[in-house]
Amino acid sequence: MSEAKQYKYIGQRTIRPDGFDKVTGRANYGADLSLPGMIWGKILRSPHAHALITKLDTSKAEAHPDVLAIARFEDFPTVNAAAFAEGRQDKGLVDLASNILADKKVLYHGHALVAVAARTEAAAAQALQLIEVEYEVLPPVMSIDQAISADAAILHEDMFTQGLAETPSAASNIASRMELKKGDVDAGFAQADVIVEREFSTPTVHQGYIEPHATTVRFDENGTSTIWCPTQGHFDVRASTARLLGMELGQIKVTASEIGGGFGGKTTVYLEPVALILSRKAGRPVKMVMTREEVFRASGPASASQSRIKIGAKKDGTLVAMQASLYYEAGAFKGSPMGPGCMTVFTPYDVENMWVEGFDVVVNKAKVAAYRAPGAPQAEFAAEMVMNELAERLAMDPIDFRLQNAAKEGTQTLYGPKLKAVGLVECLQAAKTSKQYQTALAEGEGRGVAAGFWFNIGGQSSVIINMNPDGTGTILEGSPDIGGSRASMQMMAAEELGIPLDRLNPIVTDTEHVAYNQTTGGSRTTFATGMAVVEACQDIVAQLKSRAAAMWNVTSEQVDWQDGSAINLAGEDKMTLAEVCAIAEKTGGQISGRGNINARGAGPSFAVHLCDVQVDRDTGKTDVVRYTAIQDAGKAIHPGYVEGQYQGGAAQGIGWALNEEYVYDQNGIMENAGFLDYRIPLASDLPSIDTIIVEVPNSFHPYGVRGVGETGIVPPLAAVGSAVSNAIGLPITALPCSPPRVLKLLQDAGQ
Amino acid sequence: MKTHVTTRINDETVEFLCEPQQTLLHVLRNELGLTGTKEGCGSGDCGACSVTVNDRLVCSCLVLAVEADGAKIGTIEGVASSDKLHVIQEKYLEHAALQCGICTPGLIVSTKALLEENPNPTEAEARYFLAGNLCRCTGYDKIIKAVMDSAKSLNQGA
Numbered sequence: 018m019s020e021a022k023q024y025k026y027i028g029q030r031t032i033r034p035d036g037f038d039k040v041t042g043r044a045n046y047g048a049d050l051s052l053p054g055m056i057w058g059k060i061l062r063s064p065h066a067h068a069l070i071t072k073l074d075t076s077k078a079e080a081h082p083d084v085l086a087i088a089r090f091e092d093f094p095t096v097n098a099a100a101f102a103e104g105r106q107d108k109g110l111v112d113l114a115s116n117i118l119a120d121k122k123v124l125y126h127g128h129a130l131v132a133v134a135a136r137t138e139a140a141a142a143q144a145l146q147l148i149e150v151e152y153e154v155l156p157p158v159m160s161i162d163q164a165i166s167a168d169a170a171i172l173h174e175d176m177f178t179q180g181l182a183e184t185p186s187a188a189s190n191i192a193s194r195m196e197l198k199k200g201d202v203d204a205g206f207a208q209a210d211v212i213v214e215r216e217f218s219t220p221t222v223h224q225g226y227i228e229p230h231a232t233t234v235r236f237d238e239n240g241t242s243t244i245w246c247p248t249q250g251h252f253d254v255r256a257s258t259a260r261l262l263g264m265e266l267g268q269i270k271v272t273a274s275e276i277g278g279g280f281g282g283k284t285t286v287y288l289e290p291v292a293l294i295l296s297r298k299a300g301r302p303v304k305m306v307m308t309r310e311e312v313f314r315a316s317g318p319a320s321a322s323q324s325r326i327k328i329g330a331k332k333d334g335t336l337v338a339m340q341a342s343l344y345y346e347a348g349a350f351k352g353s354p355m356g357p358g359c360m361t362v363f364t365p366y367d368v369e370n371m372w373v374e375g376f377d378v379v380v381n382k383a384k385v386a387a388y389r390a391p392g393a394p395q396a397e398f399a400a401e402m403v404m405n406e407l408a409e410r411l412a413m414d415p416i417d418f419r420l421q422n423a424a425k426e427g428t429q430t431l432y433g434p435k436l437k438a439v440g441l442v443e444c445l446q447a448a449k450t451s452k453q454y455q456t457a458l459a460e461g462e463g464r465g466v467a468a469g470f471w472f473n474i475g476g477q478s479s480v481i482i483n484m485n486p487d488g489t490g491t492i493l494e495g496s497p498d499i500g501g502s503r504a505s506m507q508m509m510a511a512e513e514l515g516i517p518l519d520r521l522n523p524i525v526t527d528t529e530h531v532a533y534n535q536t537t538g539g540s541r542t543t544f545a546t547g548m549a550v551v552e553a554c555q556d557i558v559a560q561l562k563s564r565a566a567a568m569w570n571v572t573s574e575q576v577d578w579q580d581g582s583a584i585n586l587a588g589e590d591k592m593t594l595a596e597v598c599a600i601a602e603k604t605g606g607q608i609s610g611r612g613n614i615n616a617r618g619a620g621p622s623f624a625v626h627l628c629d630v631q632v633d634r635d636t637g638k639t640d641v642v643r644y645t646a647i648q649d650a651g652k653a654i655h656p657g658y659v660e661g662q663y664q665g666g667a668a669q670g671i672g673w674a675l676n677e678e679y680v681y682d683q684n685g686i687m688e689n690a691g692f693l694d695y696r697i698p699l700a701s702d703l704p705s706i707d708t709i710i711v712e713v714p715n716s717f718h719p720y721g722v723r724g725v726g727e728t729g730i731v732p733p734l735a736a737v738g739s740a741v742s743n744a745i746g747l748p749i750t751a752l753p754c755s756p757p758r759v760l761k762l763l764q765d766a767g768q
Numbered sequence: 769m770k771t772h773v774t775t776r777i778n779d780e781t782v783e784f785l786c787e788p789q790q791t792l793l794h795v796l797r798n799e800l801g802l803t804g805t806k807e808g809c810g811s812g813d814c815g816a817c818s819v820t821v822n823d824r825l826v827c828s829c830l831v832l833a834v835e836a837d838g839a840k841i842g843t844i845e846g847v848a849s850s851d852k853l854h855v856i857q858e859k860y861l862e863h864a865a866l867q868c869g870i871c872t873p874g875l876i877v878s879t880k881a882l883l884e885e886n887p888n889p890t891e892a893e894a895r896y897f898l899a900g901n902l903c904r905c906t907g908y909d910k911i912i913k914a915v916m917d918s919a920k921s922l923n924q925g926a
């Protein structure tokens with residue numbers, strides 16, 4: 018890829034094409050759709066964190082004059098014990114169904130039991146009161162320590178820890194254990210002059226998207242269904258719903274509405290299959306919208322974690338061994354991001370000896386969902402805190418210490434591949450020379466530095482571009498636009514075709530108009546769907562050349578494509594894209610381009626964050642006074658939205674580090690299920706977050722793109738944690754550093 | 769029994785019937801089809817439902833619909849003129865001050881209220897005035913830049 022390449026649109030700060038609808042209120046989000054004849058669905062949820070359902074009688078609710086349908090676990094036709102016993106069903110599907118509507122047991126406070134559809138929202142709410150449920154309450158298991166203790170109540174009697182040398186005979190709350198190693202850590206630690214070993218914990222947090230989950234579903238008499246919902250992946254909503262309800266993919270059309278934030282939390286289904294059951298039974302379209310309280314209690318959260326990290330270094334700063342034990346809460350059903358946690362924890366460092374083990378632990382909390390670089394923030398928080406303590410023990414600058422050991426091209430990762438060209442060293446150098454790092458701390462301030470890594474993924478994307486006879490065109494893509502990706506697609510297509518931006522209209526279509534697209538997640542969209550857009554453009558250009566060749570009576574090989582025009586290399590002729598489109602009728606019909614790909618070569622992304630804080634010693638309150646997020650984008654297609662991803666990730670990470678946590682009472686009931694008490698950062702809580710975009714191109718992408726969405730949430734936990742530790746002169750081992758916790762640390766230390 | 773309400777929304781007279789417990793947000797969205805005003809929490813904590821009632825910035829989820837009787841309501845749908853975006857809307861786009869966009873209508877209504885009350889806010893004043901509007905995507909930096917630039921632009925135009 019040529020460094021000198023000058024682009025017309027790539028790298029510019031263009032106006033996003035969907036922006037007009039979003040600043041005027043016209044854009045339709047999940048709860049904005051209403052249909053004729055529509056009725057409302059509501060869900061009865063468990064008042065206990067852990068209980069057996071001994072009686073569930075819906076007869077009185079069914080008799081309510083406005084109630085038109087009721088849905089229960091038994092309405093999932095493909096999910097039943099017989100099918101599971103015969104090996105026809107996978108446990109993942111059973112878990113998914115049991116999370117959406119509980120089977121015989123409720124596993125967290127807020128766990129859905131029964132859904133009711135009624136003529137009005139108020140009637141549906143009334144009908145829920147008429148449902149009679151009796152429970153045998155069981156002791157709630159609310160932490161990793163409780164879950165793995167010998168006398169723990171067991172959530173799933175059929176869960177036996179996987180990944181051990183021998184599968185145990187007793188059921189356990191540990192769903193699985195994994196281990197990764199390279200070299201010999203014992204030999205490595207034997208060479209160390211300094212070893213730091215510490216234990217850390219992070220709380221349950223929520224993605225905190227402002228738009229609650231919502232859906233409107235219409236089941237038609239011919240057996241087909243239409244689902245509208247805000248989701249990061251409508252093709253996967255279709256797949257999950259079809260599997261749960263025994264339908265074919267072709268029988269379900271899913272339209273992704275605009276999505277009001279997701280951060281990984283809108284990559285699964287909660288309401289959609291339930292609304293479909295209700296609509297089928299009632300013969301009416303059904304709308305369901307979660308309350309904010311339901312969002313907190315029954316969707317999302319990200320895993321709480323416990324970890325033990327041990328890192329050894331020589332006196333000269335060379336790392337010799339890194340070791341980690343990582344425990345992740347999965348919530349009520351197995352499937353925490355333990356795997357990516359283990360794989361990312363030490364990836365910023367090129368060290369010979371590493372050993373990591375991970376545990377996936379079930380507890381009586383809502384089943385966790387992905388949250389921006391799932392698993393990495395918890396693990397890398399712990400690792401980076403120890404790295405900073407080591408730097409201090411070695412009396413080294415924390416950036417120099419990292420530079421000395423930084424992963425680079427050729428580094429053998431713990432999880433498998435050798436790294437290709439990556440930008441960690443460049444990010445560290447940019448951090449070192451940044452304005453913030455050059456600014457001296459004021460009295461009482463503390464500073465923290467942390468690095469972060471995330472893989473990024475590629476995967477399947479399918480794009481069609483239809484050209485009009487006047488040379489305008491429509492880009493049909495199937496990747497929900499969660500933060501401005503339509504702008505990137507428009508820019509890449511305009512660059513490829515050599516036509517003005519506003520001649521191309523990018524549209525996120527429903528599941529009928531393009532082939533399968535993987536969910537918007539893993540920071541894949543601008544990379545993979547962008548590649549599909551480029552491929553579709555190349556397809557168009559090839560056709561334009563052949564059409565021009567036909568007009569000129571030359572071969573396609575004799576036609577070149579330059580700056581939006583076909584050039585006859587055998588003569589003087591030139592035709593613009595619009596001119597070729599205008600003669601499409603005469604040269605074989607209209608022109609469409611297609612790019613259906615399974616993108617390989619996603620570029621891993623590193624970031625380095627700097628955080629300066631001021632801690633009020635009387636109240637324990639921490640204010641972030643300066644913050645800089647530095648990250649390798651490969652190539653920033655739209656720098657404004659790339660910076661936005663860095664800033665957004667930093668803000669979420671700051672919230673995670675300073676304030677956010679689920680607070681439970683002794684019965685396992687979340688006490689702060691609202692934005693007043695689960696406080697995400699406000700405008701007045703944050704300083705301006707500075708950004709530095711580092712660009713080390715990813716050679717697998719035509720413009721050098723790496724994903725940028727997720728890495729930015731990885732470093733803040735340790736950057737903030739270390740800054741607080743630096744400010745108060747005490748170790749930080751548990752998040753959040755909320756005022757009461759910091760005050761207690763200060764008091765315990767006699768300060 | 770439903771109550772008959774006559775109000776003015778974005779300078780147009782509007783009549784509707786509502787239950788006494790219905791919120792203004794509910795009526796705007798579900799009865800009048802003005803879905804630009806969003807519901808993020810229903811408890812006045814997120815500001816996605818920000819509107820003005822008699823020029824005062826409020827969370828419409830905390831206002832009863834019957835209170836709209838005889839009042840003047842401003843929603844996001846009334847911010848742009850028929851053929852042109854408001855300066856604030858343009859600045860939000862120019863500064864990439866939105867990602868998912870769900871908080872944007874509320875933030876634009878609040879920004880307009882801020883600049884009407886205080887045409888020259890400091891950055892700190894802007895941050896505190898907009899503290900009632902949660903945004904989870906942006907970290908607020910670009911929003912504040914759009915607000916400050918809007919103020920500058922509006923003042924130059926005056």
